[in-house]
């Protein structure tokens with residue numbers, strides 16, 4: 001049994017944290033170091049400082065601020081962050097290879113911090129030692145002892161990592177860990193550097209190392225997982241359950257190649273599945289979203305919409321059955337509240353999979369109260385629109401319902417429209433109108449598709465009217481946006497406006513024309529009831 005497994009928790013005393021509660025997991029954020037190793041994600045000093053501030057507010061316990069030997073800029077960043085947290089705040093950590101120069105540079109960089117850590121590492125897998133380091137086992141063992149001891153001369157808080165630890169021979173890994181502990185390491189990290197492990201590998205490795213290595217119960221074990229197989233968070237949770245007390249993670253899961261375990265996912269897994277995992281963090285989860293967004297703004301890389309916790313769709317529901325469930329009780333489809341991670345609310349996105357419950361709810365929110373028949377008519381048009389349009393925005397719903405409402409008592413209705421137009425073709429339009437219940441057809445040519453359509457309407461329902469205005473406006477953005485068309489007629493000094501909306505501008509134009517025509521008929525009825533609105537032929 002691992003000495004600090006979930007059934008036998010042990011309290012730790014650590015130079016930077018003192019006694020650590022049995023159920024506490026230390027969050028080691030490496031957004032500014034491993035995260036920055038994502039191609040294209042480099043941050044300048046000012047950006048790193050802003051990010052460090054935000055991570056501290058989020059409640060990260062350790063900030064790995066950079067790799068000081070890598071460049072003067074990296075050194076300055078680590079040093080500036082250490083200066084920022086000179087009185088209190090998170091532990092500030094600098095990374096170093098086992099080389100003396102790396103360790104001395106890291107020591108100098110973290111010096112101003114109230115609590116500073118040197119994190120030194122060396123590869124322990126047979127492949128890395130042979131091919132990359134070209135060092136023997138004994139040389140690596142000596143480097144472990146030497147680097148940790150040197151780091152301990154500069155700070156009490158020293159972390160040692162076995163790079164490619166998860167692919168390391170277990171006997172050799174245990175010897176290295178023992179050497180690091182003997183030399184004074186206070187945190188031992190066993191990374192899955194290339195994201196190769198399965199959760200059961202993590203369980204085995206962490207349990208075995210803690211069981212076999214003398215002194216293991218006096219240090220904190222840490223887990224650092226890459227996402228090459230999409231298992232970084234799963235492996236992190238498995239390591240925690242096998243006794244790891246520190247997790248290394250990044251905001252939005254950024255990091256070398258496919259990235260690291262995402263801090264927000266680990267923190268929320270621990271919080272949401274508290275009973276099963278029995279571990280907590282200091283993360284102020286309502287700050288998660290804004291920290292994630294700050295990183296996206298700084299790096300210029302948004303997270304994908306379906307990203308857990310912080311993706312645009314993480315609390316959005318599009319399908320009718322889910323929306324209906326969420327409206328009845330959000331817990332039917334939400335395992336955590338949106339507010340708990342910083343979202344203002346969840347969202348019911350209207351689309352072709354939505355049902356009446358969500359549509360009715362949206363109408364209510366937009367201030368419409370429709371009877372059952374009107375609701376059904378509007379819902380039919382909404383489904384038709386949703387089939388043509390990827391996202392149905394609030395403005396689309398308003399335009400659609402307004403269009404429906406204004407047409408309820410129309411005497412003239414457009415029931416069909418066919419238009420042909422193009423290059424070197426005379427535009428032609430054919431319409432079918434229903435006039436007081438009777439169908440009339442009209443065919444006409446025109447100077448363009450809209451002109452032909454208006455002429456065809458006049459052919460089906462002869463009338464003379466002065467067209468004073470024709471205006472098209474896009475309801476939302478995108479080529480699939482609805483067009484909202486306004487036409488204005490003038491008759492005997494009186495003006496009437498008509499509106500029409502549709503994803504097809506010509507259809508919207510025809511609707512607008514017919515709408516204005518209906519209003520004109522009503523106007524005529526009012527001014528000359530005896531003539532009963534005969535069309536002015």
Ligand SMILES: CC(=O)SCCNC(=O)CCNC(=O)[C@H](O)C(C)(C)COP(=O)(O)OP(=O)(O)OC[C@H]1O[C@@H](n2cnc3c(N)ncnc32)[C@H](O)[C@@H]1OP(=O)(O)O
Nearest residue numbers: 037067069070071097098099121122123132133163193256
């Ligand atoms: C798993 C990880 O994420 S480890 C961190 C990875 N991050 C980075 O590499 C980012 C910063 N790196 C850099 O700026 C540069 O690589 C530097 C400054 C560290 C080194 O630059 P250079 O001296 O030009 O060496 P280069 O990068 O070409 O090669 C790395 C050298 O470090 C050696 N090395 C690698 N890891 C270690 C280690 N833990 N301890 C000692 N030496 C190591 C390699 O064997 C190689 O040595 P060699 O040149 O004698 O063959």
Ligand SMILES: CC(C)C(=O)C(=O)O
Nearest residue numbers: 121161163164191193
């Ligand atoms: C330096 C170590 C911890 C690392 O980044 C890795 O192994 O992935």
